[in-house]
Amino acid sequence: MSGSVYGNIFKVSTWGESHGKGVGVVIDGCPAGLSLSEEDIQKFLNRRKPGQSKYATPRKEDDAVEILSGIFEGHTTGTPISMVVYNKTQRSSDYSEIASYYRPGHADYTFDAKYGFRDYRGGGRSSGRETIGRVAAGAVASAILSQLGISILTYTSAIGDVCIDPSRFDAGEINRNPLYMPDANAAKKAGLLLEEQMKNKDSVGGIIECIIKNVPAGIGDPVFDKLDANLAKAMFSIGAVKGFEIGDGFDAAKATGTKNNDPFICDDHGHIKKETNHAGGILGGISDGSDIFMRIAIKPTPSVASTQKTVTTAGEPISVQIKGRHDPIIVPRAVVVVESMAAITLADLMLSNMGARMEYLQKIYDRRSE
Amino acid sequence: MSGSVYGNIFKVSTWGESHGKGVGVVIDGCPAGLSLSEEDIQKFLNRRKPGQSKYATPRKEDDAVEILSGIFEGHTTGTPISMVVYNKTQRSSDYSEIASYYRPGHADYTFDAKYGFRDYRGGGRSSGRETIGRVAAGAVASAILSQLGISILTYTSAIGDVCIDPSRFDAGEINRNPLYMPDANAAKKAGLLLEEQMKNKDSVGGIIECIIKNVPAGIGDPVFDKLDANLAKAMFSIGAVKGFEIGDGFDAAKATGTKNNDPFICDDHGHIKKETNHAGGILGGISDGSDIFMRIAIKPTPSVASTQKTVTTAGEPISVQIKGRHDPIIVPRAVVVVESMAAITLADLMLSNMGARMEYLQKIYDRRSE
Amino acid sequence: MSGSVYGNIFKVSTWGESHGKGVGVVIDGCPAGLSLSEEDIQKFLNRRKPGQSKYATPRKEDDAVEILSGIFEGHTTGTPISMVVYNKTQRSSDYSEIASYYRPGHADYTFDAKYGFRDYRGGGRSSGRETIGRVAAGAVASAILSQLGISILTYTSAIGDVCIDPSRFDAGEINRNPLYMPDANAAKKAGLLLEEQMKNKDSVGGIIECIIKNVPAGIGDPVFDKLDANLAKAMFSIGAVKGFEIGDGFDAAKATGTKNNDPFICDDHGHIKKETNHAGGILGGISDGSDIFMRIAIKPTPSVASTQKTVTTAGEPISVQIKGRHDPIIVPRAVVVVESMAAITLADLMLSNMGARMEYLQKIYDRRSE
């Protein structure tokens, strides 16, 4: 298997290689009656487009999406939504050399170990271009959530050792800098760090934070399909992710129970809330109505211009220099991928939650209301 | 749904509540011909048994497992393995009070939000006793892996701010102290910390590390079902987990590419290896033949003896003191749960990997060898 | 795999062998808030109990079900419902002989071919006792459907060449004769046929019909998960089933379009209906609001007392006589199994249908109604 199908009801199948004919996605299980256009999808894709800043691949790719099915008269029909982005630049010649050796930090060796051979052109299926399908599906999932009043805020919180300052947090700033940082000052410092790394022929990692707002309490299945468990899988399914936290994350391991527990309170409207949110919006795998807060650690771009030691596919030691220009940082372009996977995961669990109570079945199948 | 089914081929269904008649598990998809006895399962269960140290619930429960199906003449038959542990102590009266309010840090409120009501006795389905089914299944998965030469080492690496000293790491020590720490000195210090917390009517969290050794390169599906993604889900499906790292984890976010990349080398037997293991044994979601290394952050036990603020199910503010004796730390008893989920996850992916190449199909379906 | 898990949301896992410790089932995904007791389950199980007539195994087994989890204060909690029926009669000695040869018409040979060995006692996992788990789950699914106004009528329509006479159809008669035939006259004739077959040391097959009434239009997924496709699988998953029809079935193959098409009409309440029901209540895989009508062909009991030719497990030809008393007909005891599988299948598709429209999501997640 290649494990390219995700979700139980909102089911996403991505396909395509970096230098094949194109990349795409099929979504089965999107509810009918959702207003949806190619523009809705394109807006999401544009957030991961290369060539948008000096820190990203200068290749100008359009990545223009085409919806091939599942939409009629501006609305989803409930049948599969197929979307494709054709690859414009299929210059295989650039990549012929990497057929012969295993790039450190890449999946070249492991694909060979699994499948016996690999499509070596530009990383093939393990290329970042695979995420185009996810982002297109994420745009659809976000449209569903948006109709239900749920929104997601995703941004870069650290690049290398440059972290945002919580006291300067400004959500409006996120889309004003090419690094998607909610702190102009940190973005500026991070920019300098990236320039330095590019000069060093090196790269850096970073951290993405994602906040899902207004999720009703009660979403997520209590044992294996916990909301946080599914989010963890979703995030770790993104290449280059090495760490994941919900709420206080690793800090909770050092806290005491009395500090870490969030007291329940009742607000003025009679709604039960939590006074604090160390839990990150999830208790026992089920949303508690607070903001869902998660942090995702991303490793540095493995393609660096410096000389590296490795072996050929035959096992001979060699020194290599990865050619072509590569982003010195994966993080900014991964922001929308994180948001997309969060949206897909939440939408899928909300759909499966609809059968949680007999009273929900009665609401939908009660013929008296028809 | 309650999301109590896990795995694609090695499929595990757990059931049971803390104070119901019992807890158990059904495994569908275990290969036939595996030698297996109740003793193999009991050994695993004994590692999570309460009442084994002064830091754990003094209730002496047997937790004796019974295999009800799927084994014949000492071997698995390929059909479902059903296992049950009957609950001995069903003292519902102890728990009647908690029906009326929401315990901070617990899933009481979220279960009500999802299902409309809950089995409030001892946490019901969200109790730690649910993991008995996982551990029984983990014992079976470990037996499969063991036959293939794969072993798993799991231990406590930190309790509160007491961390093990890597230079004193002694695997043999793990089973000699009640905290499962591979460093006798750290275990002693952690013991003092726990006594202090018990006096404070408080609790602490900690970190578990898990190393899977000798996994062949090539296991894990490259896109959504990455080996690390599935491990992340597996770990976050354990109650109280708040963070997860593979390899360097969050440190990778601060590293540079040249430092974080692991050079490939060729060993004396002509096998391709990695010189370092920042990646934690997984590249592009697929095992690379190095040790798989992961870290899991566990929050402090939410049941603390101190007075806490919360609300009743009707939303009225109250102060509560959780009665009964509760472990001041979840970590030691979670060690075998982590190991079990790792084993189940890996076994399942190894089973689905068998169809990765046409040559594997030919190996099994070639009639000339029959 | 043993394929012992069924359903996407209402997920049923059966386990157990004929002469193991017991048989049982775990249901994950039953909505919370359904009133359910052991009596509800037992009523269904009693319909498949052996020893109820001279045409069925004289062994008097209680088959008393015990619910081990998932019910609290008389209602489902939304968490897994585990149910067990312990085997009373484990007389393995009766079955030792059949270990050495392959019974014609049974799964002895194919289990060996698949798994390398088998639990030969009483058919092991391929025994009819496996259906106890299905019937217990079917009782739960039926309780859900019943709450939504849906009912199922299942009966024997033919035994050997004795068919019911549609003009004498009397639903009230079904439970008045041991063959579950809705025609007293046919039941009498069939009884004589069975006595004759028992004298001949032979057995016969028959046909079961199943009608699901009051299913709302719109249930079933249009492509692979068509309602009829899932019902076909459900029925063929019952041992001994050899044929399945929806509506006119094989007769439709001989009909013309103008005859086979059912005209749509509008009833006095303004509801769209079909004037006829050649389609059997399903169009394009989706329920159309008419009765769902299906027919299931069941082969004769393979265990006959006559001498039969076969081979030993080593391939040596031998003549065998199957010992013990066996039902001369499978059909009557399979009636409730058919009904159970129909109920499980429909309940599961109704649960997954809840996400079919955005307006359904809004009905459930609209907070104004809270």
Added chain:
Amino acid sequence: MSGSVYGNIFKVSTWGESHGKGVGVVIDGCPAGLSLSEEDIQKFLNRRKPGQSKYATPRKEDDAVEILSGIFEGHTTGTPISMVVYNKTQRSSDYSEIASYYRPGHADYTFDAKYGFRDYRGGGRSSGRETIGRVAAGAVASAILSQLGISILTYTSAIGDVCIDPSRFDAGEINRNPLYMPDANAAKKAGLLLEEQMKNKDSVGGIIECIIKNVPAGIGDPVFDKLDANLAKAMFSIGAVKGFEIGDGFDAAKATGTKNNDPFICDDHGHIKKETNHAGGILGGISDGSDIFMRIAIKPTPSVASTQKTVTTAGEPISVQIKGRHDPIIVPRAVVVVESMAAITLADLMLSNMGARMEYLQKIYDRRSE
């Protein structure tokens, strides 16, 4: 959901509407290393192409397939295979009228009932064009089976009341007549029947038979995922299928046990076989090594040129005449769809069977053989 994903390991997702931009399929889980070209796929698609005889739609459509991913250097890579057939003729205007009423025998009404509205152009997702994706996937599955020595023979056995004469069965004839009948005489008679029905502005149904040869014994999972259960679902997932039989099918219901049981014998090579094949190659849901034999009943084309009664979407009674030329018979074009679904189903179960025994795991993961 639209249930457009099929299979557990060899996972097929079809998409597309009759008059949308195109139709296609994504296959996830195809083993790596299979030789595959667009020609292999096109050959299968050509067998369902319209316009090939006077009994089929005269629209000349190319239905030229394009492989967009998953193939590299002439072989499958193990990653998703995406295939598309663009629609050439999108004359929506032809279909505008049918938006206003519900065609008898079609899924117009049930789609509206499920989703609230529908893509009414040419049947939208319920059109026969949806099967293009299945046939493309079937070509891939057939290539896998072919490598393992398995072949499938599929043909028309009856059209209306014209049946093939078993004594004249000639497999070579199947591809020599446009009706895919293995009996030239029957094909001629059936041709006359069809001309008559066309004159009558009517249509007829028929029966397809499918034989899978050389399947190793041991394939299929014994409980819910029986090989015959999965084949039944596969066949009933094809629009217009109303009946399904394995082996003797409904005739088995009238047979006695001594007649219906197939004696086991041992052939000259020491292989265990069955002397007869009433079972149709499957016992207890698992292949027994004999030919797998199944029969599928197909209803008459619902689109007939005669005047029919129906209602408008508002419920008003009207008389309609379906415009355009429609095939008077679905059967011949469905032959390759049946074969494709059989191939997909068998390939998927063979892949999941690879984990049936510990010795299979050892064969693949034993490093000594590397």
